Amino acid sequence: MKKNKTQKPRPKKRKKRPSRTRRTLKLICLVTVLLTASLAGYLFYLSTEIDKRFSGRRWSIPSKVFSDTTILYPGQEIHKVSLEKKLRNLGYRNVNYKPREKGEIRFLKNTWELFLNDLQVPHTNRKGFPLLLTFKGNHIHSILNLQTQKPIPLFELEPELLMLFFGPEREQRRLISIKEIPGHTIQAVLAAEDNRFYEHFGMDPLSILRALYVNLRHGDIRQGGSTITQQLAKNYFLVPERTFTRKIKEVFLAVTMEFTLAKDEIIEIYLNEIYLGQKGSISINGIGEASRFYFGKHPGRLTLDEGAVLAGLIRAPNLYSPYADKERCTLRRNTVLKAMNKLGWISQEQMAKAISKPVRPSGYESYRKQAPYFVDYVSSQLSSLYPAEALSSLGLSIYTTLDTEVQRAAEAALVRGLKRLGPFDAGQEPNTKPQGALLVIQPKTGYILAMVGGREYGESQFNRLTQARRQPGSAFKPFVFLTGLDHFTPATRFSNEAKTYRIEGKPWNPKNYSPIPDKEVTMRTALAKSINLATVDLAIKAGLDRVVETALSFGFSSRFTPSPSLALGSFEVIPLELACAYCAFAADGSLPQPLSVKDVMDEKGKSMERRYMTVRKVTTPAKAFIMTSMLQSAVLEGTGRGLKALGIDFPVAGKTGTTNDLKDAWFVGYTPELLTLVWVGFDHAKPLPGSASDVALPIWADLMKEVKQHLSGGWFVMPPGVVGKEICIESGQLALPSKCPQRRREFFLEENAPKEYCTLHADYDPMERLIKGVKNLIRNF
């Protein structure tokens, strides 16, 4: 049907416009939904950020480098001053009562009472205990365990901290679990910072209102309303700026944290995170480190009053520091204690007792990199294992072989030795002053006990023991003589007459350092008196190629040319290599690998790297013994004889070395327990004021007198393959007791010991000798 066009159109249904209020409501709803969604998204983002931040490594912990531990035993000769310094460095506190707590010590005249700290090093986990050390002169007389009242044969002192591998933030922190912190210390922190911590949800409106009221009343900002969670959020995630936006972010973060983490987790992170003071350029963070820094103890042993001091520091660590102002610190501590009492967390008596105690910080030594050249050497050893970022963040513990007492003695001996050079040392520009280097190593194990690579690390970090190459001069001669032992004996005579040799077509005329009248000298005398002409003669006869072979087998990395001047050390060596090569003489012909790093442990005490003494046989024990015997002659009769006058009263073997124009002065000397190398010279090859005997030898003697705790005074045991025979000095054959005028005891390798008696004096008539002697006497008279 067709629609009737005339039909009145039905009125269009008029769209009803929403009222303004409705529109506004809708808008509000929309905005609210959007805002809620955004907020939810933001909170979700924050929660993932928090999760990400806290599920991984929370802090960068610097790795620590430790010295070796120290063994003490009855009968040991010790240097009391040096041992006392060591104990102080280890944090032992001097008290005037019988030590009650770990780390306390009482020094009496001939007895020291100390309560040992716990010792936690690889392979050893010893609980601290009280002990009594008694002395007799410079010796430890006895060691008594005061807990068991039983004497003990030896004990170990903890290693010293040498260095921390800091990252750019230079923070020192010792992580602890909440279970290790005494309840009263946690309560003190809560009383000082946020007493409703366990009641709020990250922000505390009550606190904010209270802070607002206090601040309005005083017309000044006296209180902040931040909760512990907010403080943590601020420290962890936000930049320290005072803006409204940051405050809002802080609140959001705090609330999200409360949803993400348990209350105990938050307080534990907070107690490890908070900034609690400054040790020089290093910031002290967390209760664990602060407890050590202010009271020299593990946080588990903090008393109520000490815990209150640390809690009081949080507001302004450097203002309330007991090191800055003890009085202000005490007032702040008392405020915290009173707050604890008001909250009902401690009784009136506990408060009164804690308030009556004086604040007694333990004292500290500013952080200083100890044994810097050694630590650099250790770093270079570690660089192949760990990148620098790992060392400054993973909190590794690196245990080394360094003996801090020997190191300090070595540093002091070098300083004194260079001062003795008088005008040569005084008043010169730092870079033109004479330099020196000192290495102390245990020849059997290769343990490096001390390393001083230069006179002043602050002026020059160039390690002259490991990075320099210097001519060894006569200090190289022992390796020439060792080569000669294959065919000759210490009694073999060599020419002491001047000769011309040709090196690369040019004439070379070696000379003796001082005139020696004899035309021939024995091998022993040639080495003892460092006679150049006889040494070159020996090297030529032994074979220069073979001398090079010997040197290479002893670990020298130098490039050797088999020319006659090689015998006099006319090439360059790395001093550390020279010291190690000498070790083989002191270690029965076994060359030790120099050892600086013993163990690397991760934060949880798991072993990451372990290095042991390793040796490589480079010559026979018999040859090593004969070399030591000849080098002992160098100290008794030769260029090292000045040692006796310098107070060295125990047996020593060693060799001096002075290079052309007095550019280098060396002395390498050893006993069965220690080998020490001393080098003195200029970086720019200027002449020194004297020879090695004048310049290097006194430094060696000076040091050895300070480290007697490492020396037994014993000597080497004659190994198989060596025989001792009485010989005629003139012929080198077996002596005829009634005929040979000059005889001495000499050592030989079994295979080339003389078998025939002296033919030179076989027909000598003793009566004729007596008459001749009388005639000479009358003539001289």
Next chain:
Amino acid sequence: MLCIPLARCATGPSLAPLPDPALSKEEKPEVEPAPGPGRLASLQLTEHARLLIEEKKPDEAIRTLERAVNLYPTNGGNYYYLAEAWLLKGNVREAGEFHGIAAMYLRGRGEWKVRLTNQREKISKASR
């Protein structure tokens, strides 16, 4: 752990110097004088290391023996046990090096003869 209950306390005077080798009159192997305090302390460590080897703890034993060697470098027992520890760790080369040193210091010591022979056999067997 280097804090051992005392078996024999060393409180005597310091070690008398060994005779100067250049003045030795005997051609037979030198006999060492009675051990001094350092050596007594070292012997305690050697014994401790021996127990650690029995407990199959070669790493701890080696560390202890390194200490003992420093205090008493001529005590062959230290090298014997170092060789044992390295054998436990399966390093025959190191074991051989230390066995050689031990054999040198312990020559003529009847009580060590069998042990040294056994050790030599163990090393040669392990190196095959």
